[in-house]
Amino acid sequence: MTSHRSGMTGDAPEPAPSDTPVPSTAPSSADALPTLVESLSSPESIAAEVSAQLEAFLAEKAAEFEAISLDATAIGEALIEFTRGGKRIRPVLLWWGFQLAGGDVRAGEAGGPTADRTAGSAADVTAGLAQAAGSLELLHAAALIHDDVIDNSDTRRGRPALHRQFEARHQRSGFHGDGASFGVSASIVIGDICLALSEELFERSQEALGNSRAALELRATVRRDVMVGQYLDVLAEVIPLGDDRIAERAWEVLSFKSAKYSVEQPLLLGAALAGADGAQLQEISAFGLPLGQAFQLRDDVLGIAGDPEATGKPAGDDIREGKRTVLIAETAARISADRLEILAARLGDPDLSDAEVAECVDMITDSGGLAAVESFIADKHAHAATMVDTWAEADADAGSAAGSTASAQVRIGSAAQERLKGFAKALSYRSS
Amino acid sequence: MTSHRSGMTGDAPEPAPSDTPVPSTAPSSADALPTLVESLSSPESIAAEVSAQLEAFLAEKAAEFEAISLDATAIGEALIEFTRGGKRIRPVLLWWGFQLAGGDVRAGEAGGPTADRTAGSAADVTAGLAQAAGSLELLHAAALIHDDVIDNSDTRRGRPALHRQFEARHQRSGFHGDGASFGVSASIVIGDICLALSEELFERSQEALGNSRAALELRATVRRDVMVGQYLDVLAEVIPLGDDRIAERAWEVLSFKSAKYSVEQPLLLGAALAGADGAQLQEISAFGLPLGQAFQLRDDVLGIAGDPEATGKPAGDDIREGKRTVLIAETAARISADRLEILAARLGDPDLSDAEVAECVDMITDSGGLAAVESFIADKHAHAATMVDTWAEADADAGSAAGSTASAQVRIGSAAQERLKGFAKALSYRSS
Incomplete structure (x- = not known):
């Protein structure tokens, strides 16, 4: 992979990161001080970069869906709308993880997804990072869409949950059959599509950022942990409250479904x-x-x-x-x-x-x-x-x-x- | 990427496939005859290679789930059991697509997933191909798991559908709450996990096969088409039968949810x-x-x-x-x-x-x-x-x-x- 670290001091060569699947220890040479990170990009500017990449990507995909069938237009519309909300916590952390590890990137310099850029340029790396961060947002959107079906939630981000939106569409359109079932079915599939798009946007980010095996492995770990955490959460809710492992279980769900996935892993992935x-x-x-x-x-x-x-x-x-x-x-x-x-x-x-x-x-x-x-x-x-x-x-x-x-x-x-x-x-x- | 084609005749250099995102036309030089494909591997030997890779991969992942929590053991068990069934039609087609395009691989030569191999060796390529094919099986398993929830199906491959299996587990274990809901929730999450594992196994296959952009794009197309096809199928069922577009819709579902995904695209991906x-x-x-x-x-x-x-x-x-x-x-x-x-x-x-x-x-x-x-x-x-x-x-x-x-x-x-x-x-x- 290409390294995007800047300002390294000392002469020690960096180990080739692509051959290093997140080693648990790595010797640091005493005279090679890590990059001094003077400042971190502001959350607002990061959110703006990520939103721009996400919207451009989703608009492109929405056009593909529409080319398959006019009936598929609703998928893209729903995802564009759904991902507009959200606090972008994970993107900010991914960005900062990149910067803390000495990555050279500034939010606000990419010039948006249509900027003319040459491979490996600063704008390119910024765009790639925004795509990787956008991929986390899509993963999270997919998790929320399925979560709301599982929890039978009515609202999300101040709007009706996606399955409720599609239930309402069923009624509006005079479709037949059961509207609630239609809403659930559509949301299961749209959650799957959102998950697939998350993969695609991450793959795209790798074109600018290089294919780091360590990053790919972390990406797989993020997916695995949040999903296994979600399963554990579903299970915990049906296990009698007097069970011996209640505290242990609660910590497992907390760590895997949320703490790692929402904070630790975005930082690590960026790094x-x-x-x-x-x-x-x-x-x-x-x-x-x-x-x-x-x-x-x-x-x-x-x-x-x-x-x-x-x-x-x-x-x-x-x-x-x-x-x-x-x-x-x-x-x-x-x-x-x-x-x-x-x-x-x-x-x-x-x-x-x-x-x-x-x-x-x-x-x-x-x-x-x-x-x-x-x-x-x-x-x-x-x-x-x-x-x-x-x-x-x-x-x-x-x-x-x-x-x-x-x-x-x-x-x-x-x-x-x-x-x-x-x-x-x-x-x-x-x-x- | 590395090319795995053998027996090319003529002197014309091959175009670099990694820079060729499935071009619609490509000139062929008159004196460079395509590889003669004498025979294709037998479906039985392909199925055996793919099953071996799939089982080894799932065993590894099941151990990871269990390391996260003892409660997560059921996930791996369910997926190993679920993916044992199936006719392996898509793996066979992927394999043949590889062979038809001149790819040099024989089922039966990989020596199984634990064989000692060097990068780029024949055994390595065979294993990589079996992983890519196994990834299609996992994508298909994920689609079936969610499909059965959507269709409220009771059986799959001669056994209870996954959501029914987890409903039965709920009853057996004396869990509280609604067993049917638990079955559905667990199956939504396990389907997601299966989809994530499909990605991971495909990524792994690329280590042996090289990272071809054309293959990655096709992989994204496969995912997209089957999922959009599934959405169109869900929609078609609630639209009144007298609608003008009924035939058009039926052909869209047939093509995207099945014809492309089950036959055309596995061949293309292999190629x-x-x-x-x-x-x-x-x-x-x-x-x-x-x-x-x-x-x-x-x-x-x-x-x-x-x-x-x-x-x-x-x-x-x-x-x-x-x-x-x-x-x-x-x-x-x-x-x-x-x-x-x-x-x-x-x-x-x-x-x-x-x-x-x-x-x-x-x-x-x-x-x-x-x-x-x-x-x-x-x-x-x-x-x-x-x-x-x-x-x-x-x-x-x-x-x-x-x-x-x-x-x-x-x-x-x-x-x-x-x-x-x-x-x-x-x-x-x-x-x-």
């Missing part, structure tokens, strides 16, 4: 695309995994105790959905057998009254379960923040003493430090 | 993996597309008028499922308005009595719809057979007169001719 070595990947993991855990633990808290005005979801929504979160596991470990019985009977019952939901929320709070999870969040957030400090110190050490022994393989300046810390805090302590 | 040029791909299409259409038209006939003893499905099964086949379209175009009304009301009603189904079958037969489709099959089969004759004549011409002007870009000997014709006839005129 791998920049040709990161094993030591860098390990450090980035040590930042990304706890941050991802804090991110999802906060989600669990908001699902129970969030302000409906801020979250846009009814209070205690996760109770009616029956999610088996770490928060529920911590509560189950703390409450009396008779209260556990009540909680178990109510979890996952969509017809609970608001009063019944409120009682469950009280149990979770009174038991100390909520406080335990807040404490986990603080701990995980602190771990992530510490890693950022280590990276910043590596920079300071290197500045004060050339040939220093600072062992961090990522070095960041104060602007990058501030951005990472702000982002970590926002993910861990957001209110929506 | 592209061998580095076929545009002229060869066009000839292979001219054989594969009509054969694929005959294959699916026969499926439609068997779904209405097949012998339940042979097909393993109840008589007139497609009536209760409500499939909008070309056969139904041809019938609708021929029957009276009042009969059409009866047929329209019954199509897709799972509770029809055997007598009601039999009346529908009579309408289809008496209208001349069935005869019309038999005539289409004969016509499509003849087109495919003619192409085989052209290839055989190209061989004979080349034999009798060196420097002949025979324009066919595929040349086959009599053993290959016999195998292709026998296969084409079997696909078009099978009884199960």
